[in-house]
Amino acid sequence: MVYCSIAPAKLILLGEHFVVMGKPALATAVDLYAKVCIERSDEKWIESSNLGEKTRIDSQGVPEKFRQFQLIAKMVEEMAGVERGFYARINSDIPVSSGLGSSAAVSVAFTHALMGFYGVEPKLEEVNRVAYEAEKVVHGKPSGVDNTVSTYGGLLYYRKGVFKRVDTGVLDECTIVIVDTRIRRDTGQVVRKVLDLISRDDVFEKIYDIAEIIVEKALDAVSKRDLHRLSILINVNHGLLEAIGVTNYETEYAVHRLKELGALASKISGAGLGGVVYGLFNKPIDKSLFKEAFDKKGFGYYIVKPVSTGVKFASI
Numbered sequence: 001m002v003y004c005s006i007a008p009a010k011l012i013l014l015g016e017h018f019v020v021m022g023k024p025a026l027a028t029a030v031d032l033y034a035k036v037c038i039e040r041s042d043e044k045w046i047e048s049s050n051l052g053e054k055t056r057i058d059s060q061g062v063p064e065k066f067r068q069f070q071l072i073a074k075m076v077e078e079m080a081g082v083e084r085g086f087y088a089r090i091n092s093d094i095p096v097s098s099g100l101g102s103s104a105a106v107s108v109a110f111t112h113a114l115m116g117f118y119g120v121e122p123k124l125e126e127v128n129r130v131a132y133e134a135e136k137v138v139h140g141k142p143s144g145v146d147n148t149v150s151t152y153g154g155l156l157y158y159r160k161g162v163f164k165r166v167d168t169g170v171l172d173e174c175t176i177v178i179v180d181t182r183i184r185r186d187t188g189q190v191v192r193k194v195l196d197l198i199s200r201d202d203v204f205e206k207i208y209d210i211a212e213i214i215v216e217k218a219l220d221a222v223s224k225r226d227l228h229r230l231s232i233l234i235n236v237n238h239g240l241l242e243a244i245g246v247t248n249y250e251t252e253y254a255v256h257r258l259k260e261l262g263a264l265a266s267k268i269s270g271a272g273l274g275g276v277v278y279g280l281f282n283k284p285i286d287k288s289l290f291k292e293a294f295d296k297k298g299f300g301y302y303i304v305k306p307v308s309t310g311v312k313f314a315s316i
């Protein structure tokens, strides 16, 4: 028997970085997925088609990028009260180290599939708890927003481990375009850089307070279907990300090109310093519009939709 689970990517609409210090964020699950399939084996193997690598996690010297799976296996085996060999195959259409929560989605899907494999009921609260511990192994000081969105799906208002599901409101009338600069970076490193910067001057406290106000206002704008106001707030949020040092030439290029192409709002999503940028359009858009702007830069682009369901079992 093979147990497969899929978990969606997350797109932070507003609040990344500030959320690490306890401010709120607004994030949605989108229709790009990580998939993990697990079957019985003699040893414990993880194979990642995205990394083009496989490794045993039940022996000495597990490579760093696979350590989170060791922790997840240990936690799930403690719940199951047994330990068996397995072969886990990871397949993901979420670009890695880009800001779309690929590591969290893989951890969530792996935890869910492994619970299925061990006959443990995959309660979402438990999946999320385990995946959060795995995220600590990967990033050091995660806010928990990535694993929470991947686990539960939907549009979430998130703060300090507590979240509330929000109606997608005006987002239903928008087209969301993600541009991937394909500059890969380590989320943990970018977070540490920001924490170091903000410790140097108390002006950043005010910036963090404004970030909080912006998310509260954005929440209101989403529910009141006020796209104009939401767009202003998203653009201001991007300015705050510039202020804490996580934009660069390529992300600014993507932000400004999206606006030239008609986006009402565009901003970095995720850790920044590369990774992805998103644009919000008030009408349906043909993907070919982005060819001229982004192909020559080597950027990827996706049109995504918010999805209301998080991790779930899937067919092989």
Ligand code: MEV
Residues within 6 Å of the ligand: 012, 015, 016, 017, 018, 019, 020, 099, 100, 101, 141, 142, 143, 144, 145, 146, 187, 191, 270, 271
């Ligand atoms: C990473 O997807 C988002 C950050 O806010 C870090 C975190 O929330 O853990 C930069």
